[in-house]
Amino acid sequence: MTDIHIKDAQVVTASGIQHGEIAISDGTIDAAGPASSVPTPSDPDTVIDADGMVALPGAIDVHTHMHDDELFPDGIDFASQTASAVAGGVTTVIELPTQTPVTTPEAMQEKAAACSALAHVDFGLVAGNVQDPDIDVAGIVDAGTADFKTFTADPYLASDASIARLMRRVGDAGGTVRVHCETQGLLDDARSAIDGDEPEVYMDSRPLEAELDAISRAGYFAEYADCPLHVVHISSGSGAREGDRFKSRANVPVTLETCPQYLAFSKGDVAEHGPFLKVNPSLKSDAERERLWDAVQDGTIDLIGTDHFPTYRETRDVGWDDIWEPYAGLPGVETMVEFLVSEGVHEDRISWPRLRELVCAAPAQNAGIYPKKGSLQVGTDADVMLVRTEEYEVTADGLTFVGGWTPYEGQQWSARVDTVVAGGEVVAKDHEVQSTAGRGQFLDRPL
Numbered sequence: 001m002t003d004i005h006i007k008d009a010q011v012v013t014a015s016g017i018q019h020g021e022i023a024i025s026d027g028t029i030d031a032a033g034p035a036s037s038v039p040t041p042s043d044p045d046t047v048i049d050a051d052g053m054v055a056l057p058g059a060i061d062v063h064t065h066m067h068d069d070e071l072f073p074d075g076i077d078f079a080s081q082t083a084s085a086v087a088g089g090v091t092t093v094i095e096l097p098t099q100t101p102v103t104t105p106e107a108m109q110e111k112a113a114a115c116s117a118l119a120h121v122d123f124g125l126v127a128g129n130v131q132d133p134d135i136d137v138a139g140i141v142d143a144g145t146a147d148f149k150t151f152t153a154d155p156y157l158a159s160d161a162s163i164a165r166l167m168r169r170v171g172d173a174g175g176t177v178r179v180h181c182e183t184q185g186l187l188d189d190a191r192s193a194i195d196g197d198e199p200e201v202y203m204d205s206r207p208l209e210a211e212l213d214a215i216s217r218a219g220y221f222a223e224y225a226d227c228p229l230h231v232v233h234i235s236s237g238s239g240a241r242e243g244d245r246f247k248s249r250a251n252v253p254v255t256l257e258t259c260p261q262y263l264a265f266s267k268g269d270v271a272e273h274g275p276f277l278k279v280n281p282s283l284k285s286d287a288e289r290e291r292l293w294d295a296v297q298d299g300t301i302d303l304i305g306t307d308h309f310p311t312y313r314e315t316r317d318v319g320w321d322d323i324w325e326p327y328a329g330l331p332g333v334e335t336m337v338e339f340l341v342s343e344g345v346h347e348d349r350i351s352w353p354r355l356r357e358l359v360c361a362a363p364a365q366n367a368g369i370y371p372k373k374g375s376l377q378v379g380t381d382a383d384v385m386l387v388r389t390e391e392y393e394v395t396a397d398g399l400t401f402v403g404g405w406t407p408y409e410g411q412q413w414s415a416r417v418d419t420v421v422a423g424g425e426v427v428a429k430d431h432e433v434q435s436t437a438g439r440g441q442f443l444d445r446p447l
């Protein structure tokens with residue numbers, strides 16, 4: 001384990017930004033703050049001159065799909081995807097099920113073991129996708145997660161009664177239910193009115209009202225069941241407002257997540273990007289996108305995750321001819337921080353402390369791993385990223401992601417993740433990953 005001394009950094013705190021230093025030994029933070037308060041390590045193995053770069057805790061992405069042997073092709077696995085994470089400053093991921101269910105303690109243990117062998121970053125798991133609520137909730141909690149994912153829409157649609165019962169059982173156990181909120185009946189009806197197969201029609205198949213209705217009902221279900229609720233990937237400002245009603249009136253915690261793609265794009269962008277913006281929920285109007293930025297600014301949205309979903313470019317290209325063919329979902333773990341700094345902080349939409357809240361502190365709290373993760377408190381895990389200001393054009397070639405594409409291709413950004421430290425070791429520099437698969441640890445997340 002090395003000792004690292006980071007000098008001449010702009011350290012982001014909960015309330016501001018201060019010039020200072022960070023001292024790290026044995027994988028933990030020894031000190032972080034003004035130089036006068038940080039004792040100089042006697043003989044550090046590594047001195048990093050940050051040269052005025054901004055220092056933040058490593059980011060936590062609470063919504064990723066990275067490991068599914070039944071679904072993902074060769075080369076897309078937990079090793080390549082967590083490498084992509086660490087290249088972009090994300091030093092912890094929470095992995096959600098995709099196609100392969102994780103609804104038993106044994107499946108949890110197996111997935112934790114399989115991912116541990118491949119992980120570049122520390123990770124936690126979510127159980128799901130729950131359709132039958134009569135699962136071994138206590139056993140799954142013992143196996144390392146109190147987070148359960150369920151859907152109000154295909155292909156993992158759970159009935160209203162199943163969601164209510166799951167929430168009662170998880171609420172009793174002290175856990176949280178994460179809900180994909182789009183009402184299937186409205187999706188069915190919207191789809192029935194469409195006969196084309198060009199990319200633009202996909203947006204019409206997933207109307208805003210499907211999201212609003214499902215968020216509202218998830219709120220009432222959580223209230224009824226006394227179960228903490230986390231609403232994943234909210235795609236509209238109106239959706240955020242809908243969820244916000246339950247933060248004040250519900251007897252249980254309600255947390256709201258959005259993703260960079262809903263802040264970066266609106267449905268008008270699909271004409272240019274086609275299947276490379278196919279995502280669920282679908283993109284909404286420009287006005288909803290602006291309202292969503294407002295909700296990110298004012299704290300209505302609690303945190304940002306990515307819903308990272310990896311595919312190769314070729315499997316997406318077929319969607320130009322038939323948008324119904326490719327799987328929905330976008331890669332985003334590696335670009336989250338750079339997008340939010342470039343388009344958020346540098347465009348004066350959010351402050352550095354607000355960014356720290358959105359991608360470090362709040363996600364760590366949501367995942368039950370704060371302040372071990374998401375802070376620079378003394379004695380916590382030494383996960384740190386340095387971000388530099390630099391104008392550049394985003395290209396898939398400039399990323400570690402193996403899929404060969406990014407929805408942000410060609411955009412002009414102004415922030416680059418420079419150096420990433422995880423567990424007290426330099427693990428990435430300029431998107432070049434220096435860690436090895438298997439260094440990441442499974443985060444058993446007790447209640």
Ligand SMILES: [Zn+2]
Nearest residue numbers: 063065096307
């Ligand atoms: Zn997802």
